[in-house]
Amino acid sequence: MYGSQTAVDQINLQIKSGSIFGLLGPNGAGKTTMIKMLTGLSKPTKGKALVAGYDVTTHSLKVKENIGWISSEVILDDSLTIMENIWIQSRLHSLNNTWKKKAIGLLKYLELDEKDNKKVGKFSTGMKKKLEIIMALLHDPKVLFMDEPTIGLDANSRRLLWRLIKKINAQSGVTILLTTHYIEEADVLCDDIAIINNGKIVASGSPQQLKSRANGDIVEIDFFSYFDYKVLESVSGILEIIQIGLENSDKAKRTTSESSLRLRIKVRNAETILPELISKITEFQPTLIKSIKIEKPNLESAFLELTGKRFEEIEETTYDQK
Amino acid sequence: MIKILNQLSGLYIREIKTTFRSPAIIVLSIVQPLLWIIFFGSSFASAPRSFLEDFFHTDNYIAFLLAGQLSTSMLFVGMFSSLSLIQDKKSGYLRRILVTPTRNHTIFLSKVLGASTRGMLQVPIVFAGVMLFGVQIPDMIGILAFIVSLFLLSLGLSSIYLFLTMKSSDWQIPTVIANFINLPLMFASTALFSNENFPTWMQTISNLNPVSFSSTFGREIIISGNIANVNWLYFSYLLIFATTMLLIGVIVANKTLKID
Known part of the structure; x- marks a missing residue:
């Protein structure tokens, strides 16, 4: 205690x-x-x-x-x-x-x-x-x-x-x-x-x-503005899409009023899925992507898999609570 | 037992080394009581001899004040023990000690002994200083007996300070306590004046005040020049006072000393 x-x-x-x-x-x-x-x-x-x-x-x-x-x-x-x-x-x-x-x-x-x-x-x-x-x-x-x-x-x-x-x-x-x-x-x-x-x-x-507990690769994409990312679910090889900053319980409140968007996409293999993923997004709007980060299985992705959050996200929350 | 003595010696010597490596602390510990004696002691320099003899039982007020002033200094020495513990809490050093097999009371005793030794630093310098004002220095046994009485007073007062501030990490607390207890203990004692003319309530406090025990005991030695006619009851009181406060401090340290 x-x-x-x-x-x-x-x-x-x-x-x-x-x-x-x-x-x-x-x-x-x-x-x-x-x-x-x-x-x-x-x-x-x-x-x-x-x-x-x-x-x-x-x-x-x-x-x-x-x-x-x-x-x-x-x-x-x-x-x-x-x-x-x-x-x-x-x-x-x-x-x-x-x-x-x-x-x-x-x-x-x-x-x-x-x-x-x-x-x-x-x-x-x-x-x-x-x-x-x-x-x-x-x-x-x-x-x-x-x-x-x-x-x-x-x-x-x-x-x-x-x-x-x-x-x-x-x-x-x-x-x-x-x-x-x-x-x-x-x-x-x-x-x-x-x-x-x-x-x-x-x-x-x-x-x-x-x-080995980190199941698959992680692709994190920052977007300049919000879009209905449900369209990405049709891309084969995607295991899960999470909007960062939106807790599971709040998923229903997903809103278009967000000025920017960050998605964490768990995939089987980042290299094979990326071309199709990018083309799907640019099809929707050509200048939407701000940055892309690919992460191979490591301890951090294992932590992410286990807790649903990265270290710094937890630390930020703890800091905000203080 | 050997283990405790090893630990105590390590921590005590650290206290002493830290003191001796800080010239500011040494200078202030020596100059402050000397200034007190010179300035306050000189306030009766032109007083009629009969007044001095009637009131102070000596023709030299500095000789009267010397024992009282050194005893009063021990009140401030006590504060150093608290500050030293707070410094160790703030710097994390206390944590370093507490992850070794050192018991809390060993830390407490090292602080008390360190502060009391630091208090003794000023005694020879002050004695040398007052010789310039015509104060006759007692024989070696007399000086030694007086130093031991001051050491006992310092052990007791440092213990009080430490157990009152054991839980605190706030620098201001020892100063607040010093302001609260030092002045009453100084004035309601025989450190500056004889208590013959005090009101009854203040005389009662003075008679129970350890600063009075040490002041009166030391004064008897200084004025007579030896221990032949001193009242050893005062020394016994100081011994009881120091032992009691040390015991309380050991108990409090074992129960409450911890890192933040």
């Missing part, structure tokens, strides 16, 4: 030891709430969760001994040096004197070894993220939680971090649970994914399994 709202509801998940598991969903889907519950920061009102073999409600300290955590935003003490930040982390986990050897090894591994006595306040976000990773791995956790690890990073830094996460997982065997709303990130990094929306898991499986 988040206030009076149910943030996470009836979730049933099992994560393989040593794997990278992604929790994929739009902003406000309940990902961070789930991480908070699994890391012992908040208590579920009902249900049971085991992390590294310990119950998060009754043995939260044991859970915390066995987990590492990397936040979505950078959280470090900017007034301290790299080594001082790491030292505090070692104290919080009550590590013996070997912490320094481990820290030096990790600093070298992540190419921060020449900067260990500099204050972190002046570092780039990418470097700070690396330091957070070192701090999260210092005590050899069994499970590493990464809450939106690449948010705020540029494309290059993001790819670098992806490689690093893969490498850490392969070399240390730590189980990684990451949350993301970047579909590409989940696709590239994760062995298994759970798609979360409105606090519920709508699907889970490997990226390949999830992609």
Whole structure:
């Protein structure tokens, strides 16, 4: 519960030891709430969760001994040096004197070894993220939680971090649970994914399994003005036509008063159907099409198939409600 | 136990390092009480000696004020502990701590100890400053006993501030509380004047006020120059006050400290 709202509801998940598991969903889907519950920061009102073999409600300290955590935003003490930040982390986990050897090894591994006595306040976000990773791995956790690890990073830094996460997982065997709303990130990094929306898991499986749930291709067409798109239903190979911005329940209210129109057309094969589709539209009015976008089966189309909406459409709705 | 001490030492040293790396905090912590003593203490500089001896039991008001002023400073030190916790909440650092096996009360104790240590910074500087105004400095044991009493007062007051603001993330709350409790606690105490001429109700408050315990205890040491004739009852009260407030703080922290 988040206030009076149910943030996470009836979730049933099992994560393989040593794997990278992604929790994929739009902003406000309940990902961070789930991480908070699994890391012992908040208590579920009902249900049971085991992390590294310990119950998060009754043995939260044991859970915390066995987990590492990397936040979505950078959280470090900017007034301290790299080594001082790491030292505090070692104290919080009550590590013996070997912490320094481990820290030096990790600093070298992540190419921060020449900067260990500099204050972190002046570092780039990418470097700070690396330091957070070192701090999260210092005590050899069994499970590493990464809450939106690449948010705020540029494309290059993001790819670098992806490689690093893969490498850490392969070399240390730590189980990684990451949350993301970047579909590409989940696709590239994760062995298994759970798609979360409105606090519920709508699907889970490997990226390949999830992609196969996207039944066919998607063609999205923007039109300059409204027209009676029912005529397109006669084109063979079309599976479904949805007017974007019009909820299912409102279909009856379809109106010609709309100044522009956007259709999401689910088809068996976009390449074979497109010529006939375009000719049908231009037959109706030659200058009606504003833009066309074709989408092959991917995680986003799987999400669309499962929820009827794209990430950004859900995020826009959530933002409007706020 | 070792685990708790490791965690406490890590968080406490962080508090201290953060303080020492902020020159503004150091300068203000030292200059502010010194200015108080110089300006407020000099207000009776030309008063007749008989008046000073009758009213303050010394011929130097600065010597009378010294213990009271340092005790009053601890009221403001308490506010720092709250501000430090709010800073950690705002920056997310509290969350970083809470995902490690650190108990809430360890965080609370590190803040209280950090703020109290910061409060002690000013003591040697202020003592050195008042020597210029003819105040005789007590012997080492006397100074030490006074510093311990100030530390106990600071532990208690910081605990009060922290448990009153434990749930808050609003910068304004500690300031509002400071405005609300600091002035009454300062004036209804023996920090600035003896309470002999207070009305009965104010005398009652003054007699229960921990700022009075520390002021009177320190004053006895400063005026006599040693601990030979001090009333240890005041010290005992301070010990009880600090222990009680720390215990309440530990309970409140374990129950209510959490991230937003």
